[in-house]
Amino acid sequence: MTETIVEFADREIALDLPRFGACTYRESEVIAFPWGLPGFATLHRFIALTLEGQEKFVWLQSLDDPAIALPTADPWQIFDDYSPQLPPYAVSSLDLARPEDFVTLCVVVVTAGAEEMTMNLLAPVVINLVTRTGRQVTLETGGYSVRTPIPRKAPPAAGAQAS
Amino acid sequence: MLVLSRKLNQAIMIGDDVRIVVVAVDRDTVKLGIEAPRTIPVHRSEVYDEIQRTNRAAAGETEQPAGEGAKVADLGGKGRKPTSKP
Numbered sequence: 001m002t003e004t005i006v007e008f009a010d011r012e013i014a015l016d017l018p019r020f021g022a023c024t025y026r027e028s029e030v031i032a033f034p035w036g037l038p039g040f041a042t043l044h045r046f047i048a049l050t051l052e053g054q055e056k057f058v059w060l061q062s063l064d065d066p067a068i069a070l071p072t073a074d075p076w077q078i079f080d081d082y083s084p085q086l087p088p089y090a091v092s093s094l095d096l097a098r099p100e101d102f103v104t105l106c107v108v109v110v111t112a113g114a115e116e117m118t119m120n121l122l123a124p125v126v127i128n129l130v131t132r133t134g135r136q137v138t139l140e141t142g143g144y145s146v147r148t149p150i151p152r153k154a155p156p157a158a159g160a161q162a163s
Numbered sequence: 164m165l166v167l168s169r170k171l172n173q174a175i176m177i178g179d180d181v182r183i184v185v186v187a188v189d190r191d192t193v194k195l196g197i198e199a200p201r202t203i204p205v206h207r208s209e210v211y212d213e214i215q216r217t218n219r220a221a222a223g224e225t226e227q228p229a230g231e232g233a234k235v236a237d238l239g240g241k242g243r244k245p246t247s248k249p
Contacts, residue, residue, distance in 0.1 A: 020233035029235045039215035040222070052232030059233075070221045088201040103238045109221045120221075123214045129238055138206050138214065146213045 017061065019069050020049060030063065032133045035093075038123070040068060046134070048127075058105055060125065072105035072125060078150055083142065084124055090137040094128045101130045109147065118147035 012024045025047045033044050037060075045063040056077060062068040075082045084104065086096065096102050105127070107120040121144035127134035167175060174184040180200050187194040197205050 017233070023233040023235075025235050037218055038211055039218035048236040048238055049233045050236040052234075058236045058238070068222050070218060087204065089204045092202050107218060107221045109217060118217075120214065120217050122210070123217075127238060136214065136218075138204060138210060146217045 015063075015066070017066050017069070019067075020051065020059070020061070023049065028132075030132065031060075031127055032131075033135065034133065035135055037070070037125075037136050040065075043068060057108065060105075071108045071110070073108050073119065075104065075106040075119060075121060075124065078119065079121065079148070082121060082144075084121075084139050084144070085141050086126065086137060087140050090126060090135060094126055094133060094135055095131060096126070096128060102126055102128045107136075108150070117150040119150055120146050121148045122146045 010026050010028045012026055014022065014024050016022050029047055031046045031048060033046060035041075036043055040062070043062045043064045046060045047063060049059040049061050049069070050057065051059070056073055058072050058074075060070045060072055090096070094102065103126075105125045107123070107125065109118045109120075111117075121139075121142075123136050123138045123146065125134055125136045169175065169185050171185055171188055174182050176182055181203065182198040184196040184198075185193060186196045199205055
């Protein structure tokens, strides 16, 4: 075989998503979830999307199943005193060395009619931005709930406008 | 499913490095001791089931946003990060 090594080109890839319509991403923006996500164990590649006017939310959009997208948000936008202690398995499996290298997002559930909004503070999604690898981590301490009600008048995101 | 009978203080090995010991038996409650590498998460399955349900609800129940203008999020500069104990 005389296969030549194809130079990795970080080209734009176009998608037409059932939820969001047309969008583009680059290969370097893909986040790997080697362990899948609870409930979606076979989905391993995601991109993080935001929608115009809804910048507080980050949608984890599956590339393996375009129908699946999970809304998440920065927990500190709402719960200022949130203090997750990541268990050792999370730190080692995600290779979390420097705090500035990873980001924490929590899954949000909005019931039909937006009557109730909850956030999963028990199992944050932690993403290593350097290796672009993520995992939903179950905390062992802190007594957090899977469905923590989000107060109606949530204060606006302190860091949302920061670039 | 593999079913094994164990008496008090007897153990089961899973692979080379996970050991589960029957520590106590009291009526309908069995206490298990689990020795596993710190790289393996160990949780009661109800917790995991609940996270699964919540993820499915998040993907399913959450209303369709108004389509347009989806772009890749800038995850850097998101502000505060959790405290970890590496």
